[in-house]
Amino acid sequence: MWDYTEKVLELFYNPKNQGAIEATDAAGIAVVFGEVGSIACGDALRLHIKIEVDTDKILDARFQTFGCTSAIASSSALTEIIKGLTLDEALNISNRDIANYLGGLPEEKMHCSVMGQEALEAAIYKYRGIEVEEHEEDDGRLVCSCFGVSENRIRRVVIENNLTTVEQVTSYVKAGGGCSSCAAEIEDLIAAIQEEKDLTAIRVAAEIATAQAQNRPLTTVQKINLIQAVLQEVRPVLLADGGDVELYDVDGDVVKVVLKGACGSCSSSLATLKNSIEARLREHVSPSLVVEAVS
Numbered sequence: 001m002w003d004y005t006e007k008v009l010e011l012f013y014n015p016k017n018q019g020a021i022e023a024t025d026a027a028g029i030a031v032v033f034g035e036v037g038s039i040a041c042g043d044a045l046r047l048h049i050k051i052e053v054d055t056d057k058i059l060d061a062r063f064q065t066f067g068c069t070s071a072i073a074s075s076s077a078l079t080e081i082i083k084g085l086t087l088d089e090a091l092n093i094s095n096r097d098i099a100n101y102l103g104g105l106p107e108e109k110m111h112c113s114v115m116g117q118e119a120l121e122a123a124i125y126k127y128r129g130i131e132v133e134e135h136e137e138d139d140g141r142l143v144c145s146c147f148g149v150s151e152n153r154i155r156r157v158v159i160e161n162n163l164t165t166v167e168q169v170t171s172y173v174k175a176g177g178g179c180s181s182c183a184a185e186i187e188d189l190i191a192a193i194q195e196e197k198d199l200t201a202i203r204v205a206a207e208i209a210t211a212q213a214q215n216r217p218l219t220t221v222q223k224i225n226l227i228q229a230v231l232q233e234v235r236p237v238l239l240a241d242g243g244d245v246e247l248y249d250v251d252g253d254v255v256k257v258v259l260k261g262a263c264g265s266c267s268s269s270l271a272t273l274k275n276s277i278e279a280r281l282r283e284h285v286s287p288s289l290v291v292e293a294v295s
């Protein structure tokens with residue numbers, strides 16, 4: 001028996017926003033759905049959203065799911081979370097936000113929160129005309145053929161949830177939960193991600209320590225090195241989302257970057273910049289930094 005929170009049980013017994021949203025001809029309103037999973041694999045979710053075209057605001061959200069207690073509760077939670085948000089704001093919802101709304105999920109059931117996040121992205125990308133094939137890009141190499149899970153998906157879930165074991169990855173995206181022939185590769189990926197994170201931390205600490213030892217502010221070269229290190233840390237998440245980022249120039253406190261792939265082609269670029277990159281640069285390098293995209 002799983003140890004579910006009261007919120008999970010409440011939304012399982014009395015799910016909110018269950019069902020579909022009918023298509024409409026109303027002016028200025030769009031209805032779209034995103035779908036993930038397959039009934040053959042055990043879990044499937046179709047998320048419907050109604051959008052006010054002028055404002056990009058989500059007016060309504062509903063779900064249809066084939067799954068367990070936590071799949072129903074996660075889907076219901078997601079619809080409650082995203083109602084009233086703009087599409088850019090909704091794209092910043094992580095699977096962790098869904099789990100937190102529920103007061104937590106058993107680790108073995110975290111894939112239900114991931115499924116919610118992915119259905120939301122699928123709906124928004126569909127509305128914005130971004131094909132999944134474009135979104136996956138070349139680094140979307142398949143790691144787990146049993147469950148069709150790409151390297152990018154594994155990278156994203158490992159980074160965003162600080163996962164450290166193959167078993168955890170299996171709980172979040174099912175990879176490794178079949179024949180387990182991909183387990184060694186998943187383990188290598190986890191180790192590589194950890195190494196990248198450690199390297200970033202070492203570089204940042206070294207630059208700051210050097211500046212402090214010399215009792216002076218960071219030089220431009222040190223600042224650029226730090227910015228590069230932080231961008232390296234952000235890149236895997238963007239890659240997993242079909243995008244990428246490259247440093248173009250640093251002009252005083254203005255960090256100019258080039259956004260590529262899905263990041264550069266959709267209007268959520270600004271949110272990506274502000275939330276994923278600028279916040280990290282301000283935290284690790286300087287609170288006065290401003291990020292600008294150049295084309």
Ligand code: FES
Pocket residue numbers: 143144145146147175176177178179180181182183
């Ligand atoms: S290939 Fe991943 S479990 Fe079989």
